[in-house]
Amino acid sequence: xxxxxxxxxxxxIGLYALLVWICLFFSIPLLVVISxxxxxxxxxxxxxxxxxxxxxxIAAWIKAWSSACTGLNCGGVRVGFWNSVRILIxxxxxxxxxxxxxxxxxxxxxxxxxxxxxxxxxxxxxxPYQVILYPLVKMFSTIGIYSSLPCIIAVHVVFGLPVxxxxxxxxxxxxxxxxxxxxxxxxxxxxxxFAFVILPMSVNILIVATILQTTGIWNDYLLGLIFxxxxxxxMTVQLNAIATTSTGIIEYxxxxxxxxxxxxxxxxxxxxSGRYFVRGITAGAVKG
Amino acid sequence: xxxxxxxGLSKSFGHLHVLKDIHLPIDAGDFTVLLGPSGCGKxxxxxxxxxxxxxxxxxxxxxxxxxxxxxxxRRGIAMVFQSYxxxxxxxxxxxxxxxxxxxxxxxxxxxxxVNWAANLLQxxxxxxxxxxxxxxxxxxxxxxxxxxxxxxxVFLFDEPLSNLDAKLRAEMRVxxxxxxxxxxxxxxxxxxxxxxxxxxxxxxxxxxxxxxxxYAVPDDVYEAPATLFVASFVGSPAMxxxxxxxxxxxxxxxxxxxxxxxxxxxxSPMDGQEVILGIRPEHVVLAQDGTIEAETLFMEPMGxxxxxxxxxxxxxxxxxxxxxxxxxxxxxxxxxxxxxxxSLFDPxxxxxx
Numbered sequence: 001x002x003x004x005x006x007x008x009x010x011x012x013i014g015l016y017a018l019l020v021w022i023c024l025f026f027s028i029p030l031l032v033v034i035s036x037x038x039x040x041x042x043x044x045x046x047x048x049x050x051x052x053x054x055x056x057x058i059a060a061w062i063k064a065w066s067s068a069c070t071g072l073n074c075g076g077v078r079v080g081f082w083n084s085v086r087i088l089i090x091x092x093x094x095x096x097x098x099x100x101x102x103x104x105x106x107x108x109x110x111x112x113x114x115x116x117x118x119x120x121x122x123x124x125x126x127x128p129y130q131v132i133l134y135p136l137v138k139m140f141s142t143i144g145i146y147s148s149l150p151c152i153i154a155v156h157v158v159f160g161l162p163v164x165x166x167x168x169x170x171x172x173x174x175x176x177x178x179x180x181x182x183x184x185x186x187x188x189x190x191x192x193x194f195a196f197v198i199l200p201m202s203v204n205i206l207i208v209a210t211i212l213q214t215t216g217i218w219n220d221y222l223l224g225l226i227f228x229x230x231x232x233x234x235m236t237v238q239l240n241a242i243a244t245t246s247t248g249i250i251e252y253x254x255x256x257x258x259x260x261x262x263x264x265x266x267x268x269x270x271x272x273s274g275r276y277f278v279r280g281i282t283a284g285a286v287k288g
Numbered sequence: 289x290x291x292x293x294x295x296g297l298s299k300s301f302g303h304l305h306v307l308k309d310i311h312l313p314i315d316a317g318d319f320t321v322l323l324g325p326s327g328c329g330k331x332x333x334x335x336x337x338x339x340x341x342x343x344x345x346x347x348x349x350x351x352x353x354x355x356x357x358x359x360x361x362r363r364g365i366a367m368v369f370q371s372y373x374x375x376x377x378x379x380x381x382x383x384x385x386x387x388x389x390x391x392x393x394x395x396x397x398x399x400x401x402v403n404w405a406a407n408l409l410q411x412x413x414x415x416x417x418x419x420x421x422x423x424x425x426x427x428x429x430x431x432x433x434x435x436x437x438x439x440x441x442v443f444l445f446d447e448p449l450s451n452l453d454a455k456l457r458a459e460m461r462v463x464x465x466x467x468x469x470x471x472x473x474x475x476x477x478x479x480x481x482x483x484x485x486x487x488x489x490x491x492x493x494x495x496x497x498x499x500x501x502x503y504a505v506p507d508d509v510y511e512a513p514a515t516l517f518v519a520s521f522v523g524s525p526a527m528x529x530x531x532x533x534x535x536x537x538x539x540x541x542x543x544x545x546x547x548x549x550x551x552x553x554x555x556s557p558m559d560g561q562e563v564i565l566g567i568r569p570e571h572v573v574l575a576q577d578g579t580i581e582a583e584t585l586f587m588e589p590m591g592x593x594x595x596x597x598x599x600x601x602x603x604x605x606x607x608x609x610x611x612x613x614x615x616x617x618x619x620x621x622x623x624x625x626x627x628x629x630x631s632l633f634d635p636x637x638x639x640x641x
Contacts, residue, residue: 176371176373178369178370178371178373179373179375181335181338181340181360181367181369181373182367182369182373182374182375182434183375183386184340184359184360184361185338185340185360185361185365185366185367185387186361186386186387186390186434186438187361187387187390187391188361188386188387188390192390196375196386197375197377200377200378201376201377
């Protein structure tokens, strides 16, 4: 064995050691959470967090879903789950559609000042939420919809619009301009071209946008806490409430199960759509 | 009455003047080709006529109606694009009928026209395929079909054949010529390929830097180019140019005197004036008693004929030769320049004299 190849081999071993270490670093907390959620309360209290459950049970999951308490309400995280679903579906549909229409208008119709609008959107995408929270709260309470379902949906749509518009604009810029010209000569107008020519070509990018918005909105905590109101608190906010409720003993197994339940929907979205996600991203980047 | 009439058309993008005071009357049934190098404004002119670009000044009339400010769909035109621009998510049938469905043409009439166009272009069997399942030539046919079903007054073609390979291009050229003859349609066709222009056109408008340099029938453009640019752009192999001086009834090039044989001057030239003499390679012939003596440089065999290159004074001259004669030619030869085919240009204005 030559010195050079020995060196290379040592480098390889070092590399793999590092990778394994990084994997453990990230996966151990997850494994601890999963194993804790499968234990009984007694087991959690008596043994170290690293011991595996002696008799794995999903009792904690069932409790977390249907009867865990937030303050005095003991309906489980399913309350928050359905709230999140009610917030998620209209927010995703409206923001994705609005983004695609804006992107289409900005990329293929020569609007006066389209570039300025684009620049403003770009800046908006980078404004920290904290800066505009107070004015937004004031605005919504002035028009009287603060702390309601329409309020939180409107907030998600507005905050999602810059990134969605940029995403769609970049995708549509890659489509040949002659397609729009041909459709115009065929007599189609702005909306008809959008509905019959552009939208059918946007399947991949629609999937990407939907994934981005779904995970973003589902994982949101801050906006839900501030704008949704008591009756519509999303799952993330409820999860926090469950974890910080301090009546009686702290049920770590139930808390971890609730956390996993909350994390599940985005995970499922990723697993199911990963293929489309990659395809959509590359389709936008490489060709029209 | 003209089918299309463009007058006083100007257009600029920022500081760039793309079209400068264009006048272009097109008769019904004409196959007019806009010919020019890339960036000469020919596609912009087509887009302006189509209504896809606004004008800064000037009027576009189609079939006697001022359409300068009308939407493209309300001008009575149909257009074929370079990239074909077929709707990728629709079948061929849907592609052909989209415009008719948008215009709410009755379903039976839509079907009739689609079948008629498909039949004419021999794409009947492709009607249920998607554009991605078609070859380049087939896509081109569909794109033409989409224009045909509109039954427009004027058909606009924007470099429709430039994405095809040489063989297909030749086939489609014949096809287009046949369509033009069969339909008697008015066609305005943009290309940078002078062979396409020569073979297809009933009239050619040669463009350069936003201006039309010559607008004439193909034979005139080839035989009597109006400017030095037209002379050098049209024709392959290209025309020969030599600097000379006009002395009474002859052009003096170097030591040679070339009699003009009654050249039809457009303007009255001054004696002793500098000129540029243009002559096409097929009008340079080998002759025992030729007026000039030239040195053989090399031969370019092109199949049907061979292009011979010669040194004549400070000039390089090409001549179209019979391959058998050209083979093994070398040394000094005598050439005759056929005076009937001279083109003379003013070196300062570049206009034909």
